[in-house]
Amino acid sequence: MPRPATEVAGGDGPDGRTPADPSTPRPRARSRRRARADAGGVGPLGLGVATLWLSIIVLLPLAAVVAKSLDGGLPAFWEAITSPPATRALQLTLIVSIVVTVINAVMGTLIAWVLVRDEFRGKALVNALIDLPFALPTVVASIVLLTLIGQNSPVGLDLFATHWAIGIALLFVTLPFVVRSVQPVLLEVEKEAEEAAASLGAGNLTIFRLIILPALLPALVSGAGLAFARAVGEYGSVVLISGNTPRNQVASQYIFDRIETDRPAAAAAMSVTLLLITFAVLLLLRLFTWWRTRNEG
Amino acid sequence: MKVDRGPRIALRTVALVYLGLLLVLPVGLILYRTFEDGIGAFWDQISTPASISAISLTLEIVAIVVPLNVVFGVFVALALVRGRFRGRGIVQAIVDLPFAVSPVIVGVSLILLWGTDGWFGGVADAGFQIIFSLPGMVLATIFVTLPFVVREVEPVLHEIGNEQEQAASTLGADRWQTFWRITLPSIRWGLAYGIVLTIARALGEFGAVSVVSAGASGESETLTLLVANRFEDLNLPGSYAAATVLMGFALVALILMSLFEYRSKRA
Numbered sequence: 001m002p003r004p005a006t007e008v009a010g011g012d013g014p015d016g017r018t019p020a021d022p023s024t025p026r027p028r029a030r031s032r033r034r035a036r037a038d039a040g041g042v043g044p045l046g047l048g049v050a051t052l053w054l055s056i057i058v059l060l061p062l063a064a065v066v067a068k069s070l071d072g073g074l075p076a077f078w079e080a081i082t083s084p085p086a087t088r089a090l091q092l093t094l095i096v097s098i099v100v101t102v103i104n105a106v107m108g109t110l111i112a113w114v115l116v117r118d119e120f121r122g123k124a125l126v127n128a129l130i131d132l133p134f135a136l137p138t139v140v141a142s143i144v145l146l147t148l149i150g151q152n153s154p155v156g157l158d159l160f161a162t163h164w165a166i167g168i169a170l171l172f173v174t175l176p177f178v179v180r181s182v183q184p185v186l187l188e189v190e191k192e193a194e195e196a197a198a199s200l201g202a203g204n205l206t207i208f209r210l211i212i213l214p215a216l217l218p219a220l221v222s223g224a225g226l227a228f229a230r231a232v233g234e235y236g237s238v239v240l241i242s243g244n245t246p247r248n249q250v251a252s253q254y255i256f257d258r259i260e261t262d263r264p265a266a267a268a269a270m271s272v273t274l275l276l277i278t279f280a281v282l283l284l285l286r287l288f289t290w291w292r293t294r295n296e297g
Numbered sequence: 298m299k300v301d302r303g304p305r306i307a308l309r310t311v312a313l314v315y316l317g318l319l320l321v322l323p324v325g326l327i328l329y330r331t332f333e334d335g336i337g338a339f340w341d342q343i344s345t346p347a348s349i350s351a352i353s354l355t356l357e358i359v360a361i362v363v364p365l366n367v368v369f370g371v372f373v374a375l376a377l378v379r380g381r382f383r384g385r386g387i388v389q390a391i392v393d394l395p396f397a398v399s400p401v402i403v404g405v406s407l408i409l410l411w412g413t414d415g416w417f418g419g420v421a422d423a424g425f426q427i428i429f430s431l432p433g434m435v436l437a438t439i440f441v442t443l444p445f446v447v448r449e450v451e452p453v454l455h456e457i458g459n460e461q462e463q464a465a466s467t468l469g470a471d472r473w474q475t476f477w478r479i480t481l482p483s484i485r486w487g488l489a490y491g492i493v494l495t496i497a498r499a500l501g502e503f504g505a506v507s508v509v510s511a512g513a514s515g516e517s518e519t520l521t522l523l524v525a526n527r528f529e530d531l532n533l534p535g536s537y538a539a540a541t542v543l544m545g546f547a548l549v550a551l552i553l554m555s556l557f558e559y560r561s562k563r564a
Binding site for chain 1: 300304305308309311312313315316319320321322323324326327330369372373375376379380382388391392394395397398399400401402403404405406407408409410414415416436439440443472497500501502503504507508521524525528529533536537540543544547548550551554555
C-alpha cells in the first residue's frame with residue numbers, strides 16, 4: 001500500500017532550515033509539517049462526519065437486526081432458525097448455492113481460458129457480454145430467464161417453481177465472478193514453464209493440473225467464494241422464478257415473507273444466520289489469501 | 298500449453314453455447330416478446346400512468362442518492378487514504394459491508410431501525426414517515442450503493458499521491474481550494490466510473506426497495522417493482538416492456554463504464 005510521501009521523506013523542516021538544537025521543541029514547524037502531511041485530507045472533523053455517515057447508513061440498521069434476533073435470548077434465536085420452514089429454506093439455499101458455485105468454478109475457468117488463450121471473431125463482444133449479469137437488474141434477470149424456462153417457454157421447457165429454475169437464476173447472476181477473477185491471472189501465467197513442461201513430454205492435462213491450475217487457484221477460490229456469498233443472499237432474480245411456495249423458498253424469500261407477515265424476530269434470526277454464513281466465507285477467503293502469501297513469501 | 302485445433306474448438310464451443318443459452322437466448326427472447334406486437338404496443342405499455350409514475354419515482358431516487366453518495370463517498374475515500382487514524386481497517390470493512398449483505402436483509406434492517414417499533418421509531422411517530430415511503434427507499438438504495446464511489450476513488454487517490462496537494466497547501470491554498478483545483482480534477486474519471494455504477498445499481502435495486510416500499514401502484518412503485526408486480530398480475534407484455542426499459546438503462550451504463558474505464562486507463 002503506497003504511503004503518503006511525507007511519511008517516508010521525514011527529515012528536517014520543509015523550509016530547509018536545520019534545527020539549531022535538536023532538544024529544543026519546534027512546535028510551529030511540527031504543526032506545519034503535520035498540516036502538510038494532512039494536505040488533501042479531511043481533518044478530524046471530516047473523519048467524524050464520515051464515521052457518522054457510515055454508522056447511520058450501514059452500522060445502526062445492521063445492529064438493529066442483530067439486537068432484534070437476540071430479543072428473546074439465544075434459545076429463542078435457536079428455536080427460530082431450527083423451525084422446519086427455516087431449516088428447509090436454509091438447506092435449499094445452501095445446497096443450490098454450493099452446486100452453483102461448483103458449476104461456476106468449472107465453467108468460469110473454461111470461459112476465462114477461452115477468452116484468454118483462444119482467438120476467434122467476436123471475442124471482444126463475448127468478453128463484454130460477461131458483465132451483462134452485473135449490469136442487468138436482478139428482477140429483469142428473473143423475467144428474462146422466465147421467458148425461456150417459464151410457462152410460455154418456446155422450447156417447452158417449463159421449470160417454473162422448481163429447484164432447477166432457482167439454480168439457473170443463480171448461475172445467471174453469479175457468472176461474472178469466477179471469469180473476472182481468473183481471467184487476469186491467466187493472462188499473466190508464465191508461458192515458459194508450460195513450454196518447458198511440454199518439451200519434457202508432459203501432456204496438456206498434466207500441464208493444466210500441475211502448472212496452470214496451481215497458479216489460478218487463489219483467484220479461482222476467491223471468485224468462487226464471492227459467487228457463493230452472492231448466491232446465498234440472492235433475492236431479486238429468484239423471487240419470480242421460484243413460485244414462492246414454502247417448498248421453493250430460499251432464505252432471502254423466507255426473510256421477506258416473515259417481515260411481511262409481521263414476524264420480525266424470525267426475519268431477524270434468519271438474517272443474522274445468513275450474515276454469519278457470508279462473513280464466515282469471506283473470512284475464510286481472507287485467511288486463505290493470507291496463508292498463500294505467507295507460504296510463498 | 299499448445300492445445301490442438303480439435304480440443305480448442307471444442308472448448309470454445311462449450312463456452313459459447315453455455316453463454317448463448319444462459320445469457321443471449323433469454324435476453325433475445327425477451328426483446329422479441331416486447332416488440333412482437335410492434336413498437337406501438339411497447340409504447341402503450343410504458344406510457345400508462347403507472348409506468349410514468351414508476352419511471353419518475355425511480356429517477357427521483359437516483360437524483361437523491363447519487364449526490365449524497367458522491368459527496369460522502371469522496372469524503373470517506375479521502376479519510377481512508379489521506380488520514381492516519383486508528384481503526385482504519387474497521388472503516389474499510391464497513392465500507393465493504395453492503396456488498397456482503399443480502400438486499401432483503403438491508404430492507405429488514407431499515408424497518409427494524411426506522412419503523413414505528415424500531416430504535417428510531419420516534420421519527421415516524423413525530424409524523425415523518427420513513428418506512429413505506431420515499432425516505433425509506435432512498436436509505437435502502439444508499440445502503441446498497443455505498444461502496445461504489447469509495448472503492449473507485451480510493452485507488453486513484455493512492456496512485457496520485459499527495460505531493461501536488463502538499464505543494465498547493467505550501468503555496469497557501471486552503472483545504473477547499475486544494476480539493477477543488479488539485480484533487481477533484483485528478484480523480485474525475487474514477488469518480489465518473491463510480492457514479493455510473495451507483496446509477497446502474499440504484500435504477501435496478503429491487504430486494505431492498507421492495508421491503509420498505511408500500512408498493513402502491515402509481516405512487517410508491519419503482520420500475521423494478523413495476524416489472525415484478527405486472528408479472529404477478531399476469532400482465533406479461535407490460536412486465537416485458539418495463540424490463541426492456543431497464544435493460545436499455547443497463548446497456549447505456551455498460552457502454553459508459555467501458556468508456557470511463559478506457560479514459561481512466563489513459564489518464
